[in-house]
Amino acid sequence: MSLLSVENALQIFKDNVKPTTAIKRVPASDSLGYVLAEDVCSTLNVPPEDCSAMDGYALCTDDLIDGQKTTLKISQRVMAGHEAQSFERGTAVRIFTGGQIPVGTNAVVMQEDCEVDGDSVVLPASINPGNNVRPQGQDIKVDDVVLVKGQKLFPQHIGQLASVGIAEVAIYRPLRVAALSTGDELVDPGSPLANGQIYNSNRFIMAGMIERLGFEFIDGGIVPDDFDITKDKLSEAAQNADVVITSGGVSVGDADYVKPAVDELGHLDLWSLAMKPGKPVAFGHINDTPFFGLPGNPVSVFVGFLVLIKPYLQATQGMPWKEPRRWKLPINFERKRSGIRQEYIRVSLVQGDDGEQRLESFSTQDSGVLRSTVYSDALAIVPPNTTVKQGDLLDCILLDELLNN
Numbered sequence: 001m002s003l004l005s006v007e008n009a010l011q012i013f014k015d016n017v018k019p020t021t022a023i024k025r026v027p028a029s030d031s032l033g034y035v036l037a038e039d040v041c042s043t044l045n046v047p048p049e050d051c052s053a054m055d056g057y058a059l060c061t062d063d064l065i066d067g068q069k070t071t072l073k074i075s076q077r078v079m080a081g082h083e084a085q086s087f088e089r090g091t092a093v094r095i096f097t098g099g100q101i102p103v104g105t106n107a108v109v110m111q112e113d114c115e116v117d118g119d120s121v122v123l124p125a126s127i128n129p130g131n132n133v134r135p136q137g138q139d140i141k142v143d144d145v146v147l148v149k150g151q152k153l154f155p156q157h158i159g160q161l162a163s164v165g166i167a168e169v170a171i172y173r174p175l176r177v178a179a180l181s182t183g184d185e186l187v188d189p190g191s192p193l194a195n196g197q198i199y200n201s202n203r204f205i206m207a208g209m210i211e212r213l214g215f216e217f218i219d220g221g222i223v224p225d226d227f228d229i230t231k232d233k234l235s236e237a238a239q240n241a242d243v244v245i246t247s248g249g250v251s252v253g254d255a256d257y258v259k260p261a262v263d264e265l266g267h268l269d270l271w272s273l274a275m276k277p278g279k280p281v282a283f284g285h286i287n288d289t290p291f292f293g294l295p296g297n298p299v300s301v302f303v304g305f306l307v308l309i310k311p312y313l314q315a316t317q318g319m320p321w322k323e324p325r326r327w328k329l330p331i332n333f334e335r336k337r338s339g340i341r342q343e344y345i346r347v348s349l350v351q352g353d354d355g356e357q358r359l360e361s362f363s364t365q366d367s368g369v370l371r372s373t374v375y376s377d378a379l380a381i382v383p384p385n386t387t388v389k390q391g392d393l394l395d396c397i398l399l400d401e402l403l404n405n
Ligand code: AMP
Pocket: 181, 182, 183, 185, 186, 198, 199, 200, 201, 202, 203, 247, 248, 249, 250, 251, 253, 295, 296, 297, 298
């Protein structure tokens, strides 16, 4: 059977993005982690006027003696937040960081370079116009676009909004993402395990990803391997959520009911992806609700969610389409036999004796071993049909980045 490449699968997802339109206005102070739904322009200059970047003395460079130290009388003090008096030519102004530069002065000398002599100050030679002056609008100018629509709001963005006096912003209502875990063998922690049962880890991986990325998690629970129940649960989830995700039951085994259930409710494409872990992946729609089916192995859920579903969800949430950033680093392992699937190897960043970072493969790469995600820092990507040896450079994606932006 021919395999669909990760690249082609992502292109299909990208082509299917229908960005959300549901918007609400919230206080900017409550907007952390949400996605901005409008461009924000400034009505102000930041800083509002020329101001000092240092504690020191403001002066007019035309009052200085060329190439020599100059002594000037100190005529006033300007503290941040207080208006400057009119400037008397031929004097210096004691000024503090953030203080308004009096009209007529054009430079500030830091106090460490000056000597105070009674009510005068001795200034060093060679002071240039503009020295230590933060010009009006250095950060933001009137009418500048401060932030663009689609920006996810981190602390620095909210700080920038505050700097131009914005107290309220329009954000996209967080997507509601339902996650269902299929499998007769599953039990949620808190109940004892009977023979043959295992605890449901995928629910917690999916819920955590959904919440971590700022979406609303809708718990679709555990779905037994039964066609009618699978259909009912999927139908219910699709009514309550903007996107539905399942784990397990998308292979072509006897107990895999996700494909036939979605086929009856809407439309589903099931592919063998050229991806390891995470071969069987499904995508389709239940009524109009987009649907993703991930395989059941927990590492496949972890990798599949971050690599395949996260870009789709974020674009649907109104952010620009963005695939994970790749870093090139030398590896400490080898792959002597090439595979036809693109492999995402769980690796740690280890600093060698030479101070350089290297990628070290976790000992077990079985997609059932969730520990490989717990003790790793990154996913190293071995492209299809490629062998690699120690010291080769491989692209990797950092888990910190995957889960934090
Ligand atoms: P499936 O894709 O349904 O054939 O499942 C593949 C493997 O993943 C099987 O060993 C399942 O028991 C396991 N598995 C499926 N769902 C979960 C889950 N929610 N938590 C932990 N393991 C799971």
